[in-house]
Amino acid sequence: MTQSAVAPVIEVHDLRMRYGTNDVLDGVDFHIDQGEVVTLLGPNGAGKTTTIEILEGFRGRSAGDVTVFGVDPAQAGEDWKARIGIVLQSWRDHARWTPRDLLTHLGRYYETYATADRSRPYPTDELLGMVGLDDQADQRIRLLSGGQRRRLDLAVGIVGRPELLFLDEPTAGFDPEARRDFHDLVVQLSDLEDTTILLTTHDLDEAEKLADRILILAGGRIVADGTADELAREVSRETHVSWSVNGRRFGESTSAATAFVRDLLERHGDQVHDLEVRRVSLEDTYMAMVHRFETGQQELAAQVFEGEVS
Amino acid sequence: MNRRTHAIRTGIRRGWHEFSLSLKSPQDQGFYVFMALVTLGYLWLNRTTEVEGTDLLLPSVVMPSILGALIAFGLVIGPGYSLAMEKEDGTLLRARSAPHGLTGYVAGQVVLHTMSLIPTFLVILVPAFFLFDGLMQNGAEGWWTVLWVTLLGLLATLPIGIILGSAVPNVQKMGTWGFFPVMGLVAISGIFFPIQSLWTWVQWVAQAFPIYWLGLGMRSAFLPPEAASFEIGGSWRTAQTVIMLSLWAIAGCVIAPPTLRRMAQRQSGSAVSAARAEAGQWVR
Numbered sequence: 001m002t003q004s005a006v007a008p009v010i011e012v013h014d015l016r017m018r019y020g021t022n023d024v025l026d027g028v029d030f031h032i033d034q035g036e037v038v039t040l041l042g043p044n045g046a047g048k049t050t051t052i053e054i055l056e057g058f059r060g061r062s063a064g065d066v067t068v069f070g071v072d073p074a075q076a077g078e079d080w081k082a083r084i085g086i087v088l089q090s091w092r093d094h095a096r097w098t099p100r101d102l103l104t105h106l107g108r109y110y111e112t113y114a115t116a117d118r119s120r121p122y123p124t125d126e127l128l129g130m131v132g133l134d135d136q137a138d139q140r141i142r143l144l145s146g147g148q149r150r151r152l153d154l155a156v157g158i159v160g161r162p163e164l165l166f167l168d169e170p171t172a173g174f175d176p177e178a179r180r181d182f183h184d185l186v187v188q189l190s191d192l193e194d195t196t197i198l199l200t201t202h203d204l205d206e207a208e209k210l211a212d213r214i215l216i217l218a219g220g221r222i223v224a225d226g227t228a229d230e231l232a233r234e235v236s237r238e239t240h241v242s243w244s245v246n247g248r249r250f251g252e253s254t255s256a257a258t259a260f261v262r263d264l265l266e267r268h269g270d271q272v273h274d275l276e277v278r279r280v281s282l283e284d285t286y287m288a289m290v291h292r293f294e295t296g297q298q299e300l301a302a303q304v305f306e307g308e309v310s
Numbered sequence: 311m312n313r314r315t316h317a318i319r320t321g322i323r324r325g326w327h328e329f330s331l332s333l334k335s336p337q338d339q340g341f342y343v344f345m346a347l348v349t350l351g352y353l354w355l356n357r358t359t360e361v362e363g364t365d366l367l368l369p370s371v372v373m374p375s376i377l378g379a380l381i382a383f384g385l386v387i388g389p390g391y392s393l394a395m396e397k398e399d400g401t402l403l404r405a406r407s408a409p410h411g412l413t414g415y416v417a418g419q420v421v422l423h424t425m426s427l428i429p430t431f432l433v434i435l436v437p438a439f440f441l442f443d444g445l446m447q448n449g450a451e452g453w454w455t456v457l458w459v460t461l462l463g464l465l466a467t468l469p470i471g472i473i474l475g476s477a478v479p480n481v482q483k484m485g486t487w488g489f490f491p492v493m494g495l496v497a498i499s500g501i502f503f504p505i506q507s508l509w510t511w512v513q514w515v516a517q518a519f520p521i522y523w524l525g526l527g528m529r530s531a532f533l534p535p536e537a538a539s540f541e542i543g544g545s546w547r548t549a550q551t552v553i554m555l556s557l558w559a560i561a562g563c564v565i566a567p568p569t570l571r572r573m574a575q576r577q578s579g580s581a582v583s584a585a586r587a588e589a590g591q592w593v594r
Contacts, residue, residue: 049580058406058578078313082409088579091400096331105327108320109408112313156404168579 007070008033009164009196010055015064017050024050026220028064032213034163037190037197039207042217043290048200051217052168055198056086068164082113082120085162085195087154087170095142099133099152100124102141103159110160121159130188131155132181147178154182158189165189167199171206179206186210208282216286218293232280235288243275314410321414325421332426346433349376354441362504364540366533369442373434374532375501378524380430381460383492385467386474388423390488393475393573398585403577412574419472424464447534455531459524459551466520466555469562476566476573480588495521506542513542520558523551 008031017025024047032038042048053059054066057073057080066073071080094102107121114120122130128137131151136144144152150173157165167186171179183206189195201207207214208228216224216231224231239257243250245268254260257277265272280288332338353369361371396402405415439445446452478487498512499505499522505513516522529537530546538546 053578053580056407056578058403059580078409081407081411084407086407088400088403089583091403091582093396093399093401093404095399096335097327101327105320105324106404106408106411108323109317109411109414112316113409160408 009036009069010198011065011067012051012055013065015051015054015066016062017047017054018062023220025061025064028217028220028222030215030222030225032196032198034196035190035194036212037186037210038199038213038215039211040198040200040215040217041202041204041207041286042200046217047220048217049168052166052198052200056084056166057081079113082110082160083163085157085160085165087157087165087167089169089172091153095140097141098138099128099141099144099155100137102152103127103155106156107159113160118161118163120161122161127155127159130158130185132178146173147175150174151178151182154185158195161193162195164196165198167197169200169202171201171203179203183209204282204286214282216289218290223293224289228282228285229279231285231289232282235285236280238280240278240280241276242278244273245271249274314413317410317414318417321417322421324414324418325425328418328422329425332422333429342429342433345380345430346437349373349434350437350441353438357442361540364537366537367442367444369438370445370447370533371529371537372502373438373442373445374528375525377431377434377456378459378463378526378528379496379499379501379521380434381427381463382467382521382524383496384427384430385423385464386471386492387484387488388426389419389468389471390474390478391481391484392419392423393472394478394481394484397475397573397577398481398582398589400582402574403579403582406574406577412570416472416570420468423468423471427460427464446532448531452531456528459527459531459555462552462555462559463520463524463527465559466562467524467558469559469566470520472566473562473569476569480585482589492521495519499525501525504540517542517554520555523554527551527555 010030010032012028012030015025015028016023028047028051040048040051050059054061055068055073057068057076060074068076069080069083073080097105104124107124107127110120121127125137128134131154133148133151133155136148141149141152150170154167154170157167171182174182186197186199187210190197197210199210211228213225213227214231215222224234226234237255238253239255240251240253241257241260241264242252243264252260261275261277264275353373356368356372359368360366361368364371393402402412402415405411408414448455474484474488478484495516498508498516499519500516501521505516505522508516526541526546527548529541530548530551538544541547
């Protein structure tokens with residue numbers, strides 16, 4: 001038990017996935033430790049869903065070593081599944097059921113997996129409250145709105161009180177309020193339940209807010225791995241300072257923000273308004289990294305081309 | 311093993327819940343009423359018709375045959391459509407995500423489709439006994455035969471439905487893969503007219519499948535012993551009925567689990583999304 005607490009929950013080494021002649025994953029390496037919240041970012045078609053489905057055991061792989069809780073997901077058994085929760089993009093199953101009946105039913109599969117320090121499953125009422133479906137608990141699932149449906153998907157994903165949770169674009173189709181509730185829930189799961197979480201998203205604010213660590217997948221490889229701050233520093237050491245004097249707005253990028261601001265205040269004093277000091281945003285970082293990667297690809301292609309010509 | 315048993319128990323409750331939802335669903339109620347109206351209407355219009363060469367009325371002969379055909383139809387097409395649809399809508403993937411969930415899912419399907427025979431029988435048998443005379447000629451012994459033929463028929467046909475639903479690529483293909491072949495077999499299996507009026511080779515084909523034997527078994531339950539003389543070989547061939555249905559049951563129980571497992575292995579979130587996109591694409 002002590003050993004498994006030290007070993008990473010997820011370990012991926014040189015993962016490759018090829019469809020026909022197309023290498024979707026081309027040597028992916030990363031690991032995730034217990035209790036971490038990790039976001040997987042990347043352009044459409046970068047292989048995020050493929051990666052997650054390989055980890056979930058839903059999909060085979062072409063090559064590479066993958067372990068989740070020390071077991072290869074492709075060979076993992078039923079007991080392994082009890083430790084894992086999966087929230088996928090929305091479906092339309094169980095149209096005639098009610099959320100209460102469905103959660104109670106699916107929870108029963110986890111009853112035999114309860115342990116002294118982890119009761120399973122979540123009591124249905126508690127779970128309905130957690131995802132904010134109390135009022136819809138006894139409505140036909142068919143009649144739920146898109147956002148309510150997504151909350152139910154989330155509830156189904158965590159009904160077995162998973163130690164590891166996979167979320168593939170969990171907040172697609174959420175309104176801002178539902179999104180905030182969802183973020184609170186993820187924080188709660190991570191803090192109170194020590195749940196390890198791997199999620200994909202296109203919402204960079206969400207990634208920055210939730211993740212302990214961010215992975216960027218582009219061109220079949222992990223091109224960046226670190227906290228939002230670390231990634232930002234890697235792209236640019238500059239900080240953007242903006243302010244206004246006498247109603248005119250100014251802005252400047254600097255690598256020494258503190259000195260710059262001190263100087264600014266000394267010169268203008270109380271006349272400085274709307275002062276804002278902002279490190280490069282995750283969006284800027286992400287764009288820069290994906291762009292850097294894509295240009296790299298083009299240069300590589302150009303080199304290969306020149307090589308062939310000469 | 312204990313966990314598997316627990317999952318089967320969970321699945322049985324699931325099947326019972328789905329059955330009660332089905333009874334409350336106007337869509338399913340409509341199906342039962344429609345089926346009863348068509349069957350009883352056909353029998354009513356032919357209530358004075360005598361079956362050629364016998365002194366039996368058509369409803370007496372055809373009603374048991376139809377019951378046999380309905381077992382086969384309900385238990386092949388029913389689970390076939392269920393599985394094909396639930397592959398597409400993500401139900402199966404949900405089951406696959408839970409520990410022993412697939413075992414539970416299959417247990418649920420078995421319970422659901424077995425239970426659905428009850429309303430099928432009731433909506434036909436109850437009105438039929440009011441509308442027609444002399445349907446059951448063998449008393450309690452006849453009902454006992456109805457019961458064992460039904461159970462054996464269940465074992466023979468339900469696995470076929472599960473195999474079919476697992477193998478069919480999408481719901482739209484269920485017509486060509488499931489519905490039309492079963493209707494074809496019903497047509498040649500002596501349900502609506504004596505099988506002897508068909509070519510010999512067609513008779514052999516029909517006798518290779520369970521529908522013929524289900525119809526024969528049901529006729530042996532309801533009709534007087536003399537009526538056996540109008541069957542192939544002039545007998546109810548009870549032993550052969552048991553053997554043929556058992557063979558299908560064994561074959562089905564051997565083939566169904568690996569087919570189902572292979573199908574389930576192909577389920578994933580993106581497979582479901584792809585199937586959904588495909589299902590919305592009618593013009594290819």
